[in-house]
Every structure is written in C-alpha cells, then in structure tokens.
Amino acid sequence: MVIILYLSAAIVAIAIFYLVVSVSKTLKSVQHTLNSVAGTLDGVEKQMTGITAETTALLHKTNLLAEDIQRKSEALNTVVDSVKGVGDSIQDLNKSIKSVSSSVSEKVEENKETVAQVVQWSNVALDVWERIKLRKQKKVDAEPVPVEVKEKAVQRSRSFS
Template identity: 70%
Template sequence: MIIILYLSAAVAAIAFLYLVISISKTLKSVQQTLDSVGGTLTGLEKQMTGITTETTALLHKTNLLAEDIQRKSESLNVVVDSVKDVGDSIHDLNKSIKNVSNSVTQKVEANKESVAQVIQWSNVALDIWGRIKAKKQQNEGTDEQVELREPVESQMKRSRSYS
C-alpha cells in the first residue's frame, strides 16, 4: 500500500508539473498578447495625440472662418439695406412722377377749352394779319399776294386741326 501511496504522489507530482508547464505556456502566450496590445495602445496613443493636435488646429481655423463669415455677413447686410433704400427711393420717385403727370393731365383737361380759345384767337389774328398784308401788297401791285395767301391758308388748316 505504500507503493500505491508513492505512485499516487508521483502521479500527483507529474500532474502538478504538467499543470505548472501548461499554465506557464498560457501565461507566456498571454504575456505576448499583452505586449502586442501594449504596442498597439502606444501607437494608438501617438495617433490620438496627432488627431487631437489636428482637431485643435481645425477647430481654431473653423472659429476664424466663422468670425470672417460673420463680419462679411454684417457688411452684406449694410449693402442689402442700401439697395433696399435705393429701391424705396426709386419707388417714391415713380410715385412723384405719376402724381405730377396726373396733375398735368388734370390741368390740361381743365384748361382744354381755354387752350382751344387761345388757338382760335391766334388763328383769327394770323388771318387778319395775313389779309392786312395782302391788301398792302395789292396796293403796291406786286405778285407776292398769291404766295402770302397760301401759307396763311395752310396755317389756318393746321390750327383748326388742334381744336
């Protein structure tokens, strides 16, 4: 029975040795994996530092660009307001011209009869003046009498077409 005890102790020792060797191999494998992960994390840390630096620079440039856009937008607002004021001025000018045109039209309509009478009286005066001149020339005995009557008659026809 003692031999069984020694054999059991030897089997237990061999099993323990096998367990220690297996755990040792597993730990070495885990150590290599952890070293690889550590190297990857070191590289990742360097990359993150670079990304952080680039992100900071990009954020700074974005802020500068936003400020520039804000300034230009304010300048553009001034231009838009000026264009709106010009448009309002043109609108007011058109309204004033329309009012003046309407006023002139109303005054012409109101004075239409007076203008017609003035044209008629001026035609009468031209006719009388032409007749007086024609009589003077008749008395002088020249042939210009015929030439003067034609313009006076054509003037009378034109002046009558206005009334």
C-alpha cells in the same frame, strides 16, 4: 498500500508539473499578446496625438471662418439695407411722378379749350411771321444792285478765268 500512496503522490507531482508547464506556456502567450497590445496602443496614442493636434487646428480655422462669415454677413446686411433704401426712394419717386402726371392731366383736361385756343393763336402767329419774312425777302431781292458791286463781281470773275 504504501505503494498506492507513492504512486498517487507521483501522479499528483506529474500533474502539478504538467499544470505548471501549461500555465507557463499560457503566461508566455499572454505576455506576447500583451506586448503586441501595448505596441498597438502606443501607435494609437501617437495617432490620437496627431488627430488631436489636427482637430485643434481645424477647430481654430473653423472659428476664424465663422468670424469672417459673421463680419461679411454684417457688411452684407448694411448693403441690403442700403439697397432697400434706394428701392424705397425709387418707389417714392414713382409715386411723386404719378401724382404730378395725374395733376397735369387734370389741369390739361380742365383747360383743354384754353390750350386749343393758345395752339390756334400760336399757329396764326407763326403763319403771320412767315409771311412777314417772305415779304422782307421779296423786298431785298427786288432792290436794284448798285453798279459798282456788279463791276467788282465782273472783275473778280475775269481774274479767275
């Protein structure tokens, strides 16, 4: 029985030795994996630092762009208000022109006969004026030309020929 006891102790010792060797291999493998994970995490940390810097710069540029858009939007609002004012002024001017036009039309309609008489009298006056001009022209053409003037005209014509 003592042999069984020694054999059992030897089997237990071999099993413990095998267990220690297996645990040692497993721990080495885990250490290698953890070293690889640590290296990967270092790379990720560096990338995250770069991403954080780029994100901060992008956020800063976005804020500047938003402020610029806000200023330009306010300036554009001023322009739009001015254009609206011009449109309102033109609309008021159109209303005034329509009012004046309708007022003139009404006055012309009321005084249509008077206007027709004025036109007739002005035509008669123009006709009389033309006749007076024609008579004056005929009188000027009918007057005899002095002799001296004719002689000067002849002398000039001779000097040119």
